[in-house]
Amino acid sequence: MHSRKGIWFMRKSTITLLALLAAACATAPSTKPSQRIPPPPQTEVRPRAETLHEVDITDPYAWLENQTAPEVRDWIAKQNAYTDQLLGTRPEIKQFVPRLTALMSTDQFDFPTYRNGRYFYKRRAAGQDLYSIYVRDSVNGPDQLLIDPAPMSTSHTISVDIADVSNDGSLLAYSVRQGGADEFEVRFFDVKQKKTIGQPLPEARYQSVNFLTLDKAGLFFTRMTRDGMRLFYRDVAGGGETMLFGDKLTADKILFSSLSPDGRYLLIHIFHGSAPKKTEIYVEDLSDADPVATVVNDLDARSVAFLAGKKLVIQTNWNAPNERIMITDIEHPQRTNWRELVPENKNAAIQGTTVAGGRVYVRYLENVQPRITGYDLDGHEQDTIRFDTYGNLEDMQGSFEEPVAFLRFSSIHVPPTVYQYDVAKGERTMFAQQNAPVNANDFVVEQVFYPSKDGTRVPMFMLYKKGLQKNGTNPTYLGGYGGFLQSQLPTFSPRAVVFAEKGGIYAVANLRGGGEYGEAWHRAGMLDKKQNTFDDFAAAAEYLIRERYTSSEHLAVAGGSNGGLLVAAFATQHPDLASAVICRFPLIDMLRYHKYLVGSFWVPEYGNPDNEADFKWIYPYSPYQHVTKGTKYPAMLFISGDSDTRVAPLHARKMTAMMQAANASDNPIMLRYHVSSGHSGGEPLHEQVHNQAEELAFLWWRLK
Template sequence: MPDPPETERREVVEEMHGEEIRDPYRWLEDDTEEVREWVERQNEYADRFLENDARERLEPRFEARAEVPEYGVVHARGDKYFQRVEDAGDDRAKLVVRSSPDADPTVIADPNEWDDGESLDWFHPSPDGSLVAYGVAEGGRENYDVTVLDVETGEPVDVLPDCGRIGPVGMAWTDSGFYYATTGSADEGGQLDQEIRYHELDTETGDDPVLVEDVGERVWSHLEITDDTLVVAFHEGWTRSEVFRWERDGEGRGDGELVRLVADADASFRPRVSDGTVYLVTDYDAPRSRVVACDADATGTDPDDLREVVPETEATLMDCTLAGDSLVVHRQRDAHSSLSVYDRSGDHRHDVALPEYAAIAREDFRANPDAPEFFVRAQSFDRPPWVARADTETGETTVVTERESETDRALPDLVVEQQFFESADGTEVPAFVVHREGVERDGDNPTVLYGYGGFRNNLTPQYDRFRTPFLEDGGIYVQANLRGGQEYGERWHREGMRENKQNVFDDFFAVAEGLIEREYTRPERLTAMGRSNGGLLVGAAVSQRPDLFGAVSCAVPLLDMLRFHRFLLGESWTVEYGSPDDPEDFAYLREYSPYHNVERGTEYPAVLFETAAGDTRVHPGHARKMTARMQAANASENPILLRTETDAGHKTGRPTSMVVAEELDRWGFLYDRLGVLK
C-alpha cells in the first residue's frame, strides 16, 4: 500500500470552556498556494486507488446512463408552461416554454451555448408568463446574476448582477418589477447579510430601494404577493419563522414598513397567498403540520385565532399550493407521498392516485394559480422521474414528460421493502431496502447504507441512474429515515437536533446492525454513505463505530463541529446543531465532533472524502483536516482518500460530464472495496 502524502502538523491549542482543544491541521482551512499544492497531492494519491479495474468496467455503463434526458417540473403561468430540460447529450439543463403541456417546446435560454461554463439553476415566471427571471451561476457557487427575459422575443429585459444567494422563493412579481431577497457574496463572507429590495424593470439595480436591511439571525426569506400586498416570512433556522406584510406609506415601493401579520410564536409558518387570503403551512399546535389562514391585511393575529383550513392528520403535511379555486395538499406517510384536493374552505374533494412508494420533492410540486391544474415531478426507486399534470376537478393525472431509455428499461425487477429497526432508546426507525429479485440473505451481500438525519430533510424514494448498476450486480441499497428529518413531523426533527444529535447516529447504527442480524450483509461488505449533513453522519459513524463498516463515502461534509459556525453558512446552522460558543452546546458538540474524535492507532475502514473548492455552503477545510488527521492516525492498510473538485460547488451547477466523473470515483471506489465484481 502506498503511503499517503505527508501533512505537516502545526499545533494550534486553544482553550474552549475550560478544555484544551488541539487543532494541528488548522492551516488547511486557508485558501493559499501551499494548501492548493497539498490538495493536488491528495488528488494524485486518490487517483492511485480510484483509477482501478472496477471504474474501468463501470465507465461505459455510466456513460450510457448519462445519455438520457432529464425533465424538471412544469411551472404554468398565464397561457405558458415553463420547464427545465436536459436532453440526451446536453451537459446542462436549459429553459423551455410551451403553449400547452403537450405542445412542442421552444428553448429560451440554453447554458450549453454559453461560453463561461455557467449554469441556469432556477427560474421564476411573471404571473402572466410574459417575463421570466432566472439565476445564473458559475462553477456551482450559488452566487447568482439574475436575468429577466421577454418570453415572446427571447431578448433580455434586465440583468441584475451579484445578487448572492437569491432563489425563486425570495422573489415576488408586481406589474412593473419584483421584490427580491438578496445577500452578499460568499467570497466576501456576506452570505448571511440579507436584504429585501424592490427592482423596477428597466432601471439600474444600484437604484433599487431597500425595504429591509438587517434581518438578524433569520436564515432566509419567503416572499409572496396578493392584491399588491407583499407577504414576507423570515425563517430562523428550520423550526421557527415570523410572518409580516409590507405596508406602503408612499408612492415608491420602498416607502413603508413591515407589519406583523401573525403574532410571534415558536413555530414554523410558510405562506401561500391568493385573492387577499394568506394560507399558512404550520406546525403550530400540530407537530405533523396543518393549513391555517388569515386575511392579507390582518395585523398581529394570534396563532390561536388563525382559521384552520386543513387539519393535522397522521401523515405529515409537507406543503400546499393553490390551483384555480382548489387547495392541493402534499403529505408524506412513512416517507412516501400522497396528494389531496380541497376547496378553499377546506372541504375535501378527492385524492390523487400515485404509485406505491412514489415520492415528490418539495420543489417538484407546482400549481397553475389561474386554472384547475397542477404539476408534480414524481419518482420511485424502480421508476425514473416523471412529470405529470393533474386536474383538480376530475382527479385525473396525465404524464407530460417521462424518459424511456434502453438503460432504464433494462433495469431488473426490484424488490422494495420498508423495514423497521429498533434504535438504542427503543425508537422504531424505518428504512427502505432495495435489491434485485433473487438476491439471497446469505450474510455476504455488498450493501450501501445511506442516511442524512437533519434540517427536516426527508429521505424519500428516489431513482438514481448511477445506482442501478450496483443493483444489477447484486448489491443492496438501504435508505434510512433517521431522526432529524421530518418524516414523522416536528417532534421527529427535534429528537435529532442539537443535544439530541446522538440519536441520529444511534439510529444509523441500529439499521446497520439490523442489516447484519437479518443476514443481508456483514461489516466488511457494508458501506456508510452520506453527503453534507449526511457527511457529518458518516463522519461520526467512522469515528464512533469503525468496526461496523468496510468502506465509507463521505461527501461535502461537516466534520469540525467546534469551528463550523465560523465559515460560509455555518453560523445559520447553530439553530440546528447548537453553538460551540455556548458552554452547554459545546459539551455535546465536543462529544461527537468527528474531527476531534479521531484516535491514533485505530484500524479505520477505507474512506473516500469528497469536497469542492467552490463550495459556498460547507467549507472544504472540513474534509481536508479530517483526511489529514485520519491518514496520520490510521492503523489499518485501508486507504483514507480525498477527492477535491476544483470547479464545482456544494450541489448545484455540475455539468453532466462532471457528474459522471464523480459517480465513477464514488462507485468505482465502493466496487473495489466491497469486491462487487470479484
C-alpha cells in the first residue's frame, strides 16, 4: 500500500509494519517437539487494485469473493481436504465426542410462549438431532408434538422455530429455515385440528411476524426487500400483500413491529443499524384512519417501547448512559408526554425490559452480575429476582395481560433451568430443566478484574476444576466479543465444561464495546475507539500469563462474528501472544465489509470506510490489510460456511489464503468450510458434537 497524501498513513503504516515485524522476530521459540506440517494448498494471486482516499490498496485474493464460481468451489474443496488431512483424523476427536454427546444430547427446552392458558415451546428430546415445537394445555400437562422438522430433510439441516401464536392459542406461525441462513419461510398451523393451513410466506429475511385474528386470520410482518425493509399485511389464507409502512427506508435500517393483544395498536420500530445510536418509534391505531402517531424520531438516542395496556413503556438511553424507563399514554405517545418511571441507576446498566402480569420487569447488570427488578406503573419497586451463583439470568418473557412470565438461568457449569414466575404471588416454579450430567461442585467460577492498556478496569470470568495449580502450563481458552452492546455472561457451555474437565481454563473477557457497563462502555469500544476492544483482549491474555494461569505456549483465543474480527486482529497485532486461534464466521476485510449482505447494518458500530474520517480509524486495525509476510503466526482454524447469509464467508476464505501465504512459522493455517452452517445455526446435534470435538482436538493438539 502506498499513500500519496501527507505523512499520516505513511507513518501509521510504517509503525504498524515495524511493530508486526518486531513481534515476529521476538517470538520465543516453541519448546514443543518439531512437527512436520505439510504445506497448505497454493492459492493463485490475482491482484485487484483500488485507491481509497488516495491510499493504494491491492487485494491479491479478491477472486475468492465469488462464492459460486467453479474455481472457488474447487479451492474450498482443497482447503477442506487439507483440514481433513491435518485435523480430521486427530485421535483427540474420539476422546471428546463421548463426553460432549453426554452433555449435549439431553432433553432441552426453549422459552415458552403463553397464550390463553396454553404453553408453546421448542424442545429437543434426548438423543434427537433437532428441536421440535410442542404445546402443553397446562404448566404440568403432557408435551404434545405440533411440528417435527426431522422428516423435512434427510440431512436434518432444516430447523423450525416459533414466529408467533395467536392470542387465543388456536394458530401457530412457525419458521422453516434451510441450514444456518438468516432467511426462512413462514408456515401456519391450526393447533386444534393439528394441520397446516393457509399460504406460507415465501423464504426471505423477516424481522417480525404478528398475528391479527379479529374478523379473519391475518398477519403483519416486516421483510427485507431489494430496497430495504418494509411492513406488510396479508391474510393467512393467502392473496395479495399490502405494503403499509417503510416505503422510503434504505437498506441500512432495521424495521420491526408488535401488535397489542386486542389487535388495535400496531407498534413500529426503526433501528438505524444494529445497536444503533438512533431509533424511531411510531404507533398506529388500527381502529381509525388517522396517520401513524410519532412516539420519537428526533433524538440521537436508542429507545425501545413495549405495549402495556393503554400505556407505552419505553426503555431509553436518552440522557441516561445506563438507560432508564419512561412511560406515556398510548393515545398521546409524543415525547413531550413522557414521564420517568424508573430512573437511571449509575451503578447498574439496564440490559432489557419486559412487561408481564401488569408490571414492568427490568434486567440489570451490576459488575456483570444480573438481577431482575419488577415495578408497578407508578414506578414503585415490587420484587427482585437474583441468583447467588455467577451466571446468566436472561430477560423475562411474558405479556402485560397474562398472569405469568418465564425466566431462564444458567451458569457456565450449571445447565439451564426455565422457570414459570407467578407475578401476583412472586413465586417461581420449574417449567423445564436440562439435566446434563455435570457436577457443579467440581468446578470454580472466578471473576477477576485486570487493567487494560490505558488503565481501564476490565472484568473477566474463568472456569476451572478445583485444585488447579497456577503454574503457567494450564491449557487456556480465552474468548470475547466486545461489540454491539452485547454483554458476555457465564452461560452454560458443554465446550467449557469438557475443556475444564481435561485440566484447562475457560475464560471470557467483558471487553469494551459490549453492554456490561451500559452505553458508555459500548461507545468506548466502537467507531474510532474500536482499538480499545482489541487492547482489552490482549490485556486479558497478558493478565492470564502474568498471573501464571497459563503461558503463551498454552494459550488459545477464540471468537465468532464480531468476535472473529476480535481474534483476527489479535493474531495480526500480537502474533506471539497465543499458540492457537479459532476464528468463526468472522468479519476481517473491514475496508469492504459494508458492501456484502447486511453489512450496512453495522456501519453505526464500525464506521464507513468510504468516508475518509472513518477510514483513518478502520484501516489501522483491519486484519486483512495487516497480514505481514514472514511473520510467525500461531496455528489458525478459520470456520465459515455457505449458509452464513449475515457475515459473508468471503472474509474467512480470503484471510485463510492471505495467512497461508504469509506465515513463516510451522503452525498450520486451516479453513473448515461447512455447506449448511451459518450465523443462525443449521447443524443437527450430531454435527454440532463433531464440530465442537474437532475444535477441542485442534486446541489440545496445539496447547498440550
